[in-house]
Amino acid sequence: MRTGLFIGLNMRNAVGKAVVYGLLGGGSIVILMPFAWMISTSLKDLSHVFRWPPEFIPDPIVLENYPKALTKLPFDLYLGNTLLIVGATLIGELGVSAVVAYAFSRLRWRGRDALFIVVLATMMLPRQVTLIPDFLIFRYFGMYDTYWPLVIPSWFGNPFYIFLIRQYFMTISRELDEAALLDGCSKFGVFWRITLPLSTPVLAAVAIFSFQYHWNDFFRPLIFLSDTDKATLALGLRYFQGTYGTEWNSLMAASLVVMLPLIIVFFFAQRIFIQGVVFTGYK
Amino acid sequence: MNISVPSRFLPTRSTRAMKFNRGETRLAWAMVSPWLAGFFIFTAFPMVASLVLSFTEWDILTPPKFVGLENYHRMFFVDKYAMHSLKITVVFSVVSIPLNIVFGLAIAMLLNTNIRGLSTFRTIYYLPAILSGVAVALMWRWIFSSDFGLINAALNVVGIQGPAWLADRAWVIPSFVVMRLWSVGGGMVIYLAGLQSIPTDLYEAAEIDGANWWRRIRHITLPMLSPTIFFQLIVGVIFSMQIFTEAFIMTNGGPANASLFFILYLYRKAFQDFQMGYASALAWLLFVVILLFTVALFRTAKFWVYYEGEANE
Numbered sequence: 353m354r355t356g357l358f359i360g361l362n363m364r365n366a367v368g369k370a371v372v373y374g375l376l377g378g379g380s381i382v383i384l385m386p387f388a389w390m391i392s393t394s395l396k397d398l399s400h401v402f403r404w405p406p407e408f409i410p411d412p413i414v415l416e417n418y419p420k421a422l423t424k425l426p427f428d429l430y431l432g433n434t435l436l437i438v439g440a441t442l443i444g445e446l447g448v449s450a451v452v453a454y455a456f457s458r459l460r461w462r463g464r465d466a467l468f469i470v471v472l473a474t475m476m477l478p479r480q481v482t483l484i485p486d487f488l489i490f491r492y493f494g495m496y497d498t499y500w501p502l503v504i505p506s507w508f509g510n511p512f513y514i515f516l517i518r519q520y521f522m523t524i525s526r527e528l529d530e531a532a533l534l535d536g537c538s539k540f541g542v543f544w545r546i547t548l549p550l551s552t553p554v555l556a557a558v559a560i561f562s563f564q565y566h567w568n569d570f571f572r573p574l575i576f577l578s579d580t581d582k583a584t585l586a587l588g589l590r591y592f593q594g595t596y597g598t599e600w601n602s603l604m605a606a607s608l609v610v611m612l613p614l615i616i617v618f619f620f621a622q623r624i625f626i627q628g629v630v631f632t633g634y635k
Numbered sequence: 636m637n638i639s640v641p642s643r644f645l646p647t648r649s650t651r652a653m654k655f656n657r658g659e660t661r662l663a664w665a666m667v668s669p670w671l672a673g674f675f676i677f678t679a680f681p682m683v684a685s686l687v688l689s690f691t692e693w694d695i696l697t698p699p700k701f702v703g704l705e706n707y708h709r710m711f712f713v714d715k716y717a718m719h720s721l722k723i724t725v726v727f728s729v730v731s732i733p734l735n736i737v738f739g740l741a742i743a744m745l746l747n748t749n750i751r752g753l754s755t756f757r758t759i760y761y762l763p764a765i766l767s768g769v770a771v772a773l774m775w776r777w778i779f780s781s782d783f784g785l786i787n788a789a790l791n792v793v794g795i796q797g798p799a800w801l802a803d804r805a806w807v808i809p810s811f812v813v814m815r816l817w818s819v820g821g822g823m824v825i826y827l828a829g830l831q832s833i834p835t836d837l838y839e840a841a842e843i844d845g846a847n848w849w850r851r852i853r854h855i856t857l858p859m860l861s862p863t864i865f866f867q868l869i870v871g872v873i874f875s876m877q878i879f880t881e882a883f884i885m886t887n888g889g890p891a892n893a894s895l896f897f898i899l900y901l902y903r904k905a906f907q908d909f910q911m912g913y914a915s916a917l918a919w920l921l922f923v924v925i926l927l928f929t930v931a932l933f934r935t936a937k938f939w940v941y942y943e944g945e946a947n948e
Binding site for chain 1: 654655656658659660662663664666667669670671672673674676677678680681682684685688695742745746748750756757758759760761762763765766767768769770771773774775777778780782783785788791792817820821824825828869873876877879880883884898901902905906911914915918919921922925929
């Protein structure tokens with residue numbers, strides 16, 4: 353068998369195979385270890401957290417750390433706030449980016465390609481250059497300490513997602529469009545009834561990226577929100593750290609719960625996730 | 636809409652013959668208008684505004700005062716933290732980006748050897764890449780704990796007394812490099828896809844010619860992957876230079892400012908000291924540095940990035 357052709361390693365012998373599995377297995381343990389450590393700490397009694405050398409299997413197992421940490425956080429309130437922001441940004445980013453991407457891929461008009469270069473350039477722009485005026489504009493309009501600064505920009509589309517969706521739209525055959533146009537469908541009708549339904553993979557990928565980004569986002573909530581009742585989960589964890597900074601069992605329990613929704617989404621939508629990443633990074 | 640009604644009666648040819656259809660053009664501008672408006676409101680205007688602000692002194696409460704190039708003079712010659720934070724951010728990026736690429740490539744190559752359990756391995760390696768932010772930073776802070784942390788516990792098992800990591804001026808930047816290496820899977824899946832698309836006959840031909848494994852990597856794998864590696868380098872620069880959340884949560888710049896990354900310093904100047912003018916100048920400095928790195932990388936591209944279908948003379 354001509355295995356190993358791809359990287360050129362000689363895999364014809366069992367030793368080569370063992371080395372590859374050994375390296376990959378060892379690497380997997382290194383990758384998963386931080387999670388195991390986190391879970392272990394989150395189940396320990398505080399006095400057992402500070403023991404040297406540390407015990408990996410907690411004894412006793414303290415499940416109460418979870419309800420305690422979530423009440424102190426407070427999890428319900430911050431989850432609601434986060435979902436509100438994540439939901440509103442996701443709908444905006446997905447919907448508007450798809451509409452813009454359609455004009456950049458399936459319509460013919462003067463200036464299209466020049467303008468698309470501008471989209472690409474803004475993708476490369478570090479957000480920090482625009483940060484301060486961005487902050488001052490929202491503050492000027494009295495939107496400091498509201499969710500508007502977190503949500504409004506996403507309703508103008510996101511260059512990264514416009515690019516991603518456009519690339520996908522470009523791959524769809526135009527024959528269906530032309531048939532529909534002949535049947536009297538409008539150009540916008542084609543977008544709505546034909547292009548969008550054919551693009552569910554890329555739309556799902558964008559939805560997931562948007563969810564992931566805003567779920568994790570810390571910088572903008574940190575800058576724009578000050579009332580602790582309005583905090584997102586990321587910001588809430590930061591407050592939690594400030595108040596209970598040395599209670600590592602509670603901190604790890606809270607952090608794990610905040611990571612969990614993303615991990616769950618990842619396991620169910622893994623294929624979409626990875627295809628989306630590959631599509632952006634490779635093509 | 637003048638296209639929808641008559642189009643079914645018109646032969647398609649003549650519709651095509653018109654170079655730009657007016658209705659279509661109008662629809663297109665309507666569809667891009669949200670992005671275009673956003674571009675002016677949230678990109679173009681703020682960029683110009685921050686450039687203008689960078690020549691002023693402004694604490695938000697009193698009107699801005701024009702100070703010419705003073706902010707720039709201050710960050711280059713007076714304020715030792717500005718250059719210090721830029722330096723450590725660049726050092727971090729220069730170490731972290733190549734390491735992530737090398738490890739990402741290595742793992743992708745190992746995964747691309749017809750092994751069993753490919754998708755399980757890929758899931759495991761990719762998992763950290765989806766997580767980021769405060770929860771991850773808290774986790775690493777605990778892992779790097781000098782007295783009770785995972786890493787020093789592991790080192791202890793093999794009889795090594797580990798350093799204080801985040802609390803040690805010499806080890807704090809390496810700690811951040813290690814942390815970033817954990818999410819190496821993000822690039823890895825992209826390299827893996829690239830590897831899978833390399834035609835196998837190239838390797839077969841090389842093997843017949845007697846090329847050993849290193850020569851096959853050197854002369855087939857790496858050139859074929861070079862556009863992907865190039866893209867990852869560019870994205871890596873932009874991403875690494877903006878490291879903030881991890882630094883804010885794990886060290887808040889300490890110890891003794893050894894991890895005062897640039898954006899952390901900018902954040903302090905803007906949102907703690909309310910020096911909006913100076914912070915804008917800092918933002919422009921970072922922008923120009925990132926731009927220079929990007930341009931420099933593009934300049935090197937012609938020496939090592941291989942695009943298929945382009946004749947290489």
